[in-house]
Amino acid sequence: MDEVILQAKNLVKRFPVGRTGSFVNAVNGVDLTIRRGEVLGMVGESGSGKSTIGRTVLRLTDPSEGQIFFDGQDITSLPAKKVRPLRKDMQMVFQDPWSALNPRMKIGDLIAEPLRIHLDMSRSECQDRTEMLAQRVRLSTDFLNRTPSALSGGQLQRVCIARAIATNPKLIVLDEPTSSLDLSVRAGILELLQELRAETEAGFLFISHDLGTIKLISDRIAVLYLGHIVEEVPKDKLFSEPSHPYSQSLLSAHLPSDPDASLQRLTLQGEIPSPINLPSGCSFHTRCPVAVDACKSTLPAPQEISPGHMASCLRLQEGGNIIPRDTK
Amino acid sequence: MSAVSSVKAPLSTRFGNRLRGVSRLSPTATAGVIIILLFGVLALFSDLFMTHDPISSYPERILQSPSAEHWFGTDGNGMDIFSRVIYGAKFGFGIAIPAVIISVLIGVPVGLIAGYRGGLLDEVLMRIFDGLRVFPSIILALAVVAATGQSLLNVVLVLGFLDSPVFARLVRAEVLALRSSIFVESAVAAGNPTWRILFLHLLPNSIQGAMAQTAVRAAWAVRISATLAFLGVGIQAPTPEWGAMIRQGAEFMVTGQWWVAIFPGIALIFLVFGLNLFGDGIQDILDPRRRVSK
Amino acid sequence: MSLLSVSDLQTHFIFHDIDNQLREARALNKVNLTLDAGQILGIVGETGAGKSLTAQSICGLLRPPARIVGGSVLFDGQELLSLPEDELNAIRGADIAMVVQNPRSSLDPLTRIGEQLVRIHQTHSGGPLDISRQKAMEMMQAVGIPDPEGRFTAWPHELSGGMAQRVLIAMALMNEPKLLIADEPTTGLDVTVQAQILDLLKELVARFDMASMIITHDLGIVAHYCDQVAVMFAGEIIEQGTVRDVFLKPAHPYTQQLLAATPERLDLGSENQLGGQPPDLFNLPPGCLSQDRCPRATDICRTDPPMVQVAGGHTARCHFAKPASKSASKSAKPRRSKQNG
Numbered sequence: 001m002d003e004v005i006l007q008a009k010n011l012v013k014r015f016p017v018g019r020t021g022s023f024v025n026a027v028n029g030v031d032l033t034i035r036r037g038e039v040l041g042m043v044g045e046s047g048s049g050k051s052t053i054g055r056t057v058l059r060l061t062d063p064s065e066g067q068i069f070f071d072g073q074d075i076t077s078l079p080a081k082k083v084r085p086l087r088k089d090m091q092m093v094f095q096d097p098w099s100a101l102n103p104r105m106k107i108g109d110l111i112a113e114p115l116r117i118h119l120d121m122s123r124s125e126c127q128d129r130t131e132m133l134a135q136r137v138r139l140s141t142d143f144l145n146r147t148p149s150a151l152s153g154g155q156l157q158r159v160c161i162a163r164a165i166a167t168n169p170k171l172i173v174l175d176e177p178t179s180s181l182d183l184s185v186r187a188g189i190l191e192l193l194q195e196l197r198a199e200t201e202a203g204f205l206f207i208s209h210d211l212g213t214i215k216l217i218s219d220r221i222a223v224l225y226l227g228h229i230v231e232e233v234p235k236d237k238l239f240s241e242p243s244h245p246y247s248q249s250l251l252s253a254h255l256p257s258d259p260d261a262s263l264q265r266l267t268l269q270g271e272i273p274s275p276i277n278l279p280s281g282c283s284f285h286t287r288c289p290v291a292v293d294a295c296k297s298t299l300p301a302p303q304e305i306s307p308g309h310m311a312s313c314l315r316l317q318e319g320g321n322i323i324p325r326d327t328k
Numbered sequence: 329m330s331a332v333s334s335v336k337a338p339l340s341t342r343f344g345n346r347l348r349g350v351s352r353l354s355p356t357a358t359a360g361v362i363i364i365l366l367f368g369v370l371a372l373f374s375d376l377f378m379t380h381d382p383i384s385s386y387p388e389r390i391l392q393s394p395s396a397e398h399w400f401g402t403d404g405n406g407m408d409i410f411s412r413v414i415y416g417a418k419f420g421f422g423i424a425i426p427a428v429i430i431s432v433l434i435g436v437p438v439g440l441i442a443g444y445r446g447g448l449l450d451e452v453l454m455r456i457f458d459g460l461r462v463f464p465s466i467i468l469a470l471a472v473v474a475a476t477g478q479s480l481l482n483v484v485l486v487l488g489f490l491d492s493p494v495f496a497r498l499v500r501a502e503v504l505a506l507r508s509s510i511f512v513e514s515a516v517a518a519g520n521p522t523w524r525i526l527f528l529h530l531l532p533n534s535i536q537g538a539m540a541q542t543a544v545r546a547a548w549a550v551r552i553s554a555t556l557a558f559l560g561v562g563i564q565a566p567t568p569e570w571g572a573m574i575r576q577g578a579e580f581m582v583t584g585q586w587w588v589a590i591f592p593g594i595a596l597i598f599l600v601f602g603l604n605l606f607g608d609g610i611q612d613i614l615d616p617r618r619r620v621s622k
Numbered sequence: 623m624s625l626l627s628v629s630d631l632q633t634h635f636i637f638h639d640i641d642n643q644l645r646e647a648r649a650l651n652k653v654n655l656t657l658d659a660g661q662i663l664g665i666v667g668e669t670g671a672g673k674s675l676t677a678q679s680i681c682g683l684l685r686p687p688a689r690i691v692g693g694s695v696l697f698d699g700q701e702l703l704s705l706p707e708d709e710l711n712a713i714r715g716a717d718i719a720m721v722v723q724n725p726r727s728s729l730d731p732l733t734r735i736g737e738q739l740v741r742i743h744q745t746h747s748g749g750p751l752d753i754s755r756q757k758a759m760e761m762m763q764a765v766g767i768p769d770p771e772g773r774f775t776a777w778p779h780e781l782s783g784g785m786a787q788r789v790l791i792a793m794a795l796m797n798e799p800k801l802l803i804a805d806e807p808t809t810g811l812d813v814t815v816q817a818q819i820l821d822l823l824k825e826l827v828a829r830f831d832m833a834s835m836i837i838t839h840d841l842g843i844v845a846h847y848c849d850q851v852a853v854m855f856a857g858e859i860i861e862q863g864t865v866r867d868v869f870l871k872p873a874h875p876y877t878q879q880l881l882a883a884t885p886e887r888l889d890l891g892s893e894n895q896l897g898g899q900p901p902d903l904f905n906l907p908p909g910c911l912s913q914d915r916c917p918r919a920t921d922i923c924r925t926d927p928p929m930v931q932v933a934g935g936h937t938a939r940c941h942f943a944k945p946a947s948k949s950a951s952k953s954a955k956p957r958r959s960k961q962n963g
Binding site: 045046152153154155182183184186187190191194209210212213215216217249250253254255256257258259260261263265267268271272 | 668669782783784785812813814815816817818821839840841842843844845846865866869870879880881883884885886887888890899900915
């Protein structure tokens with residue numbers, strides 16, 4: 001399906017820092033589009049703004065500038081009361097399943113909560129649907145009467161997913177859903193998401209700092225750095241032809257578990273600048289191995305490399321965006 | 329390492345084990361509970377323990393020192409002190425429990441709303457409650473009871489209202505910490521209206537501190553009501569309330585008839601002590617980060 | 623003789639619960655490992671495997687209800703488990719140093735970082751203050767902190783995560799330890815910073831000829847920065863050997879599962895029934911601890927699996943591990959293994 005379920009235009013989010021008068025520039029002009037049935041992966045490190053984007057498009061926090069369109073409707077300045085009923089169709093799965101669930105509520109009630117709020121169901125209908133949801137996420141119905149402390153991380157995350165799909169939402173945002181889980185548990189959760197994605201027609205926004213995980217589940221990938229999308233690309237192309245210097249270094253920093261795999265080390269100097277003091281021009285210029293003078297003053301605009309593949313780098317034209325490698 | 333038995337031990341054994349485990353975890357709470365239970369039994373089953381009728385006076389036996397007939401002696405009206413002390417336990421509980429319930433019913437919702445909403449509402453509510461706390465409660469209670477009339481009900485109402493800021497503060501503090509936690513955000517993301525967030529999500533998770541305080545506040549209520557009676561406000565003779573009894577007995581201390589004031593005094597101290605012990609020790613049990621004993 | 627020799631280390635959790643029942647969990651079971659100068663050992667496993675507990679047991683940093691109930695830890699010829707606390711204190715921070723995750727919470731927030739470096743040097747090496755100060759500057763330089771002179775007076779909260787981690791490493795190295803233990807040193811750090819920190823550790827281990835132990839759940843780190851690896855599960859080392867041997871020819875089904883679960887090898891949709899709950903240390907199954915999640919488990923797994931010598935220096939605790947010189951990965955049918963001692 002081609003229907004656009006979420007569109008953000010020039011999204012900006014600033015957080016004031018105490019009473020100092022300065023701001024954390026978390027999101028600095030982001031455009032994104034998510035269609036029904038597709039998974040957009042957002043990858044970035046700390047300060048990239050990825051979590052903030054996830055919360056902002058769901059209006060869990062208000063944007064400072066820009067517009068958000070959900071299912072065609074402009075929800076940018078919608079009052080909280082009007083946003084609430086929309087939540088039936090847009091849901092979120094959080095990173096830490098232990099803190100995302102009310103520790104004093106029963107699992108069954110937690111899963112049924114969206115049903116009770118948004119749908120008009122009889123008690124038995126609700127019970128049936130809850131059991132069905134538990135089975136769908138491969139969670140034993142024995143757990144429905146327990147509290148979260150009795151379940152493991154993987155099981156809790158399944159509860160969170162059941163909660164998120166309960167009302168058949170059109171958009172699901174997942175903020176690092178597997179990062180807090182053990183390695184052997186992640187696969188199960190990702191598989192579940194893969195299945196759900198095939199079954200529902202929902203659009204997914206999958207946020208992660210781990211490229212490996214993003215690769216497994218996404219159709220398209222957006223790479224974020226300090227609140228900007230520096231590259232947006234269909235999944236496979238990111239790994240075969242990363243264009244932006246940051247994407248290239250991110251890829252190179254990933255450590256595969258094969259000791260024989262040759263590492264193409266592109267160790268960046270320094271650390272990510274603070275979002276309170278954004279570098280001028282292209283935010284990446286302070287660490288970029290191929291930066292030139294123009295990069296310090298000019299914010300690069302997104303350029304199309306091929307259909308569906310765009311990157312924001314001043315050196316794209318002349319091919320200077322590829323960082324020379326030394327292999328190990 | 330231990331094999332999992334498929335048959336559970338009988339209820340009484342499990343209960344006994346739980347008791348032992350709890351008392352190991354908090355000797356303080358255990359001691360407190362024992363004392364409170366003792367007075368509870370006395371209050372409920374006073375008839376079984378009293379030797380005489382608490383309000384019958386024996387005019388020929390005024391101010392007799394403790395004897396085989398009157399274990400705690402008699403007071404200025406010839407009434408048996410032992411029976412009066414036993415009966416007085418009813419007032420201890422009869423005042424403390426309703427007063428604490430009123431405090432909780434007022435304080436908890438105020439704390440919830442103030443903590444969650446924040447802003448102007450929070451400021452206004454908290455300033456009012458701070459004002460209440462700063463004012464010496466005895467003076468305030470004296471004034472109110474004197475104005476509205478000397479009755480048990482008035483005392484309970486005043487104490488209940490005066491003590492509600494404590495609960496409001498405790499709940500508010502927890503809510504402030506919790507309102508930015510992820511599960512609350514998750515509840516908002518699910519589309520919960522505010523009332524559900526307050527009562528289904530925040531309340532159950534912010535009430536523990538307040539609940540632990542109930543025993544301590546009950547102790548306060550007992551003490552204050554006794555003080556009021558001692559000052560001549562609220563309950564009066566011949567009602568066998570400890571504070572009133574101490575008031576009456578105070579004048580006889582000088583002349584050497586110590587038993588009139590001391591016995592009700594000891595009872596009062598003991599109950600307050602027990603409530604405080606329990607309130608203190610209950611934290612050990614409720615706190616999820618329990619200290620593990622060896 | 624190895625620098626560090628841990629034999630049959632046994633650590634249990636022992637306490638009375640709220641029902642007054644005595645509870646005992648076998649948190650570490652007969653842990654054996656050796657380490658020599660210049661070697662980097664990776665200890666890898668999931669939650670509850672006992673990786674951090676091993677390090678804490680070695681350093682004597684256990685708190686109740688955890689207790690060492692058996693075994694020996696020989697460091698530089700000395701038995702650490704029977705040392706009195708004050709002698710152990712002299713070794714900790716000096717000969718054995720530890721770097722942990724969450725660097726910012728490990729630093730004293732009320733003392734400038736330069737002072738903290740000086741303090742730890744003074745505690746163990748004493749001597750004139752300016753020698754300590756000079757050493758601190760040198761260490762800050764060695765760990766790649768830019769402008770050591772200026773940064774000497776910085777407060778911990780002024781540092782970024784990566785910088786704070788470098789400070790922790792500098793602190794660990796102030797007294798030139800023989801053994802450096804890094805417990806999840808890069809968890810929580812950005813991946814681009816992680817690479818810098820790991821490269822730094824590797825370089826420093828070589829430069830100061832230390833023995834080093836890296837505890838992590840990230841197989842990629844072990845694959846590229848360690849020589850030796852020990853895979854832990856439910857308090858036991860279930861496979862041990864060189865990184866190449868264990869990662870390229872894993873003999874234990876759990877190791878195989880773990881490697882298969884890394885994102886680059888994962889094949890979604892091929893019914894990976896991997897993982898499940900972390901093992902309940904209070905209710906361990908008899909025999910092999912991972913039998914509940916092992917696709918190859920049979921009746922024999924209810925007896926204690928032997929530690930099989932798969933190859934020179936490569937051991938695996940599994941009934942089905944083959945003690946051969948050929949590749950010891952998946953065999954067609956489970957068979958009884960020959961007891962090799």
